[in-house]
Amino acid sequence: MREALTQTFQNLWAHKLRSFLTMFGILWGVISVVILSATGEGFRRGNEHVLKELGKNIAIVWGGRTSLQAGGERAGRRITLTAEDARVLREQSRLVRVATPELQRGGLSVKSAFNAGAPSVSGVEPSYQDIRTLDLEQGRQLNWEDERQVHRVAILGDDIFKQLFGGRDGIGQPISINGVGYTVVGKIRHKDQDSNYSGPDNDKVFVPFAAMARDFPLPNAPSPDAVSNLIIAPQPWVVDDLPRQLNARTGPIREIDWALEKDVRHTLARHKGFDPDDKEAIWVWDTSVNSLMFGRMVDTMRDFFTTVGFITLVLGGLGVMNIMLIAVKERTREIGVRKALGATTHAVLRQFFLEGFFITMISGSIGLAIALGLCAAINLLPMPTRFEGMILSPEAAVLTVLSLVGIGVLTALYPARRAAEMPPVEALRYEM
Numbered sequence: 001m002r003e004a005l006t007q008t009f010q011n012l013w014a015h016k017l018r019s020f021l022t023m024f025g026i027l028w029g030v031i032s033v034v035i036l037s038a039t040g041e042g043f044r045r046g047n048e049h050v051l052k053e054l055g056k057n058i059a060i061v062w063g064g065r066t067s068l069q070a071g072g073e074r075a076g077r078r079i080t081l082t083a084e085d086a087r088v089l090r091e092q093s094r095l096v097r098v099a100t101p102e103l104q105r106g107g108l109s110v111k112s113a114f115n116a117g118a119p120s121v122s123g124v125e126p127s128y129q130d131i132r133t134l135d136l137e138q139g140r141q142l143n144w145e146d147e148r149q150v151h152r153v154a155i156l157g158d159d160i161f162k163q164l165f166g167g168r169d170g171i172g173q174p175i176s177i178n179g180v181g182y183t184v185v186g187k188i189r190h191k192d193q194d195s196n197y198s199g200p201d202n203d204k205v206f207v208p209f210a211a212m213a214r215d216f217p218l219p220n221a222p223s224p225d226a227v228s229n230l231i232i233a234p235q236p237w238v239v240d241d242l243p244r245q246l247n248a249r250t251g252p253i254r255e256i257d258w259a260l261e262k263d264v265r266h267t268l269a270r271h272k273g274f275d276p277d278d279k280e281a282i283w284v285w286d287t288s289v290n291s292l293m294f295g296r297m298v299d300t301m302r303d304f305f306t307t308v309g310f311i312t313l314v315l316g317g318l319g320v321m322n323i324m325l326i327a328v329k330e331r332t333r334e335i336g337v338r339k340a341l342g343a344t345t346h347a348v349l350r351q352f353f354l355e356g357f358f359i360t361m362i363s364g365s366i367g368l369a370i371a372l373g374l375c376a377a378i379n380l381l382p383m384p385t386r387f388e389g390m391i392l393s394p395e396a397a398v399l400t401v402l403s404l405v406g407i408g409v410l411t412a413l414y415p416a417r418r419a420a421e422m423p424p425v426e427a428l429r430y431e432m
Contacts, residue, residue: 022323023363026407029313030367031374033400036309038375038390040302046388047298048291053193053201055132057239057288059260060197061230061268067280070273079272079281082225083209088271089232095263098233100125103212104198110205111176112164119160120198121177121205122228123212131233134201139171139186146208152215155186159202180215182207194385197229197285234260239288246292253293260286306396310403317360317407324356324415349416356412364404 013019063079082101089099103123110117128134129141139155146153154175161170161184170184193200218226238260249256261284269276375390383389 019359022320022359023366025316025319026313026360026363026404027316027367027370029309029316030364030400030404031371032312033306033309033403034368034371034392034396035374035390036305037302037396037400038371038392040298040305041391041393041396042383042387042389044295044298044302045391046383046386047294049388050192050194050386051287051291051294052133053191054195054287055231055233056130057233057291058131059232059234059264059284059286059288061232061264062228062283064280064283066274066278068275068278070269070275070278073273077274078222079268079274080221080223080226081230081282082223083213083227084225085268085271086227086230086232089230089264089267092270093263093267095234095238095260096232096267097235098127098131098231100128100131100231101209101227102128102229102231103209103216103218104228105212105216105218106199108178108216109176110160110164112170112173114166114168115164117160117163119157119203119205121207121212121216122198123209123216124206125209128231129206131231132201133191134206135189136186137189138169139184141186142206142208147210150210150214151208152180152182152211153185154182154205154207155188156184156206157188157200157202157204158190159200160205161187177205177207178216182211192385195287195290232260232264234288242288242292258286258289260284260288313403313407317411320356320360320407321411321414324352324359324412325418351416353412353416356415357408360404360408360411364408368400368404 061081063081066073066075066077066079069075086099086101089096093099104120105122106120107118108121110119110121124132124142125147126141126143134141134155136155137158142153142155145151154177156164156170164170164175165173171187173184175182175184188201188206191201193202213225217224218228241259245256245259246253257279264284265279265282266276268274268282269278272281274281372392375392379389
């Protein structure tokens with residue numbers, strides 16, 4: 001084996017230009033596979049990250065107006081949501097894991113000892129913070145003790161925190177909201193959020209729901225216990241079933257009555273007395289459906305990039321095969337002499353197979369190293385929203401290596417067999 005390897009490298013070195021041109025096709029193919037696959041994976045993960053900044057597969061529910069008659073009530077009745085509706089969903093909907101009310105007011109005056117602003121203020125329960133990914137950088141979160149005792153405490157988004165306190169430590173500092181004193185207990189990490197339903201969380205102030213309902217109820221609301229909206233998180237199996245619902249559709253996507261939306265509508269219809277088939281009575285924005293649609297688009301883009309890369313790699317492999325066939329033709333007399341001196345068919349097959357295989361593997365390894373270096377260099381640069389950098393997933397890496405080995409075997413085997421099966425007498429007679 002050592003003799004065969006030595007002879008292989010001697011032959012490759014003797015034809016340096018041809019070997020280089022042959023290797024370049026494989027090298028470029030591997031770089032294309034890795035770069036395009038890593039780009040697609042970076043977009044996929046970036047998309048997942050941005051969507052989770054809004055919440056972990058949440059749905060937002062707003063009250064609407066009925067469009068159908070029900071229970072003796074005419075169409076056009078306004079449906080007002082309350083905190084009680086969140087409790088009903090928690091207890092009666094088998095598809096809902098978490099349901100929590102949100103009370104929002106915009107334009108409230110918020111002042112610290114150093115500056116002032118007019119951000120959106122939201123009253124929320126502790127469970128809201130987890131499903132809406134309100135991860136803290138400093139301080140503590142709102143808890144159920146704050147809710148029970150109606151504590152006047154607040155957590156601030158990153159931008160409004162900086163606006164009110166500059167570079168100072170604002171944790172434990174007093175602020176006033178429309179003249180009512182609150183204490184800052186937490187600061188939310190900066191969120192790269194490009195989708196929202198009432199403004200970015202970086203510009204918001206969050207306080208206990210009970211304190212908000214007492215101090216700043218909704219003005220001109222038809223009910224004193226009215227809330228702005230409900231935030232719900234479905235059971236994990238509900239999200240897992242979304243692709244099946246999408247694939248089972250018989251009409252346009254817009255006509256799908258998604259399971260979560262349908263269940264929420266039917267549950268609230270029993271409680272509030274509207275027709276369960278009335279889609280205008282409440283509005284539901286299911287972000288997990290958006291994640292599914294956008295995820296499929298990104299996955300398709302990633303698969304397209306990867307396919308283009310593999311086509312490039314296959315073309316490089318065909319280049320190796322063509323060059324090896326030319327090498328076999330050029331060395332026909334050499335093959336005849338070796339066979340005449342006693343070289344077996346297996347020895348000739350092994351010699352030419354190793355030459356083709358090593359060309360593929362060496363150039364592929366160099367291409368992989370260059371591609372990984374390019375990915376690492378690009379990842380040092382600032383990344384745009386929805387792109388987390390050049391990420392080569394373990395699956396893509398394994399697939400690239402296996403494809404490289406497979407192409408190396410296939411492209412080397414055919415020329416090697418042509419060389420091994422050549423009759424020695426005809427080989428010795430051959431003239432270029």
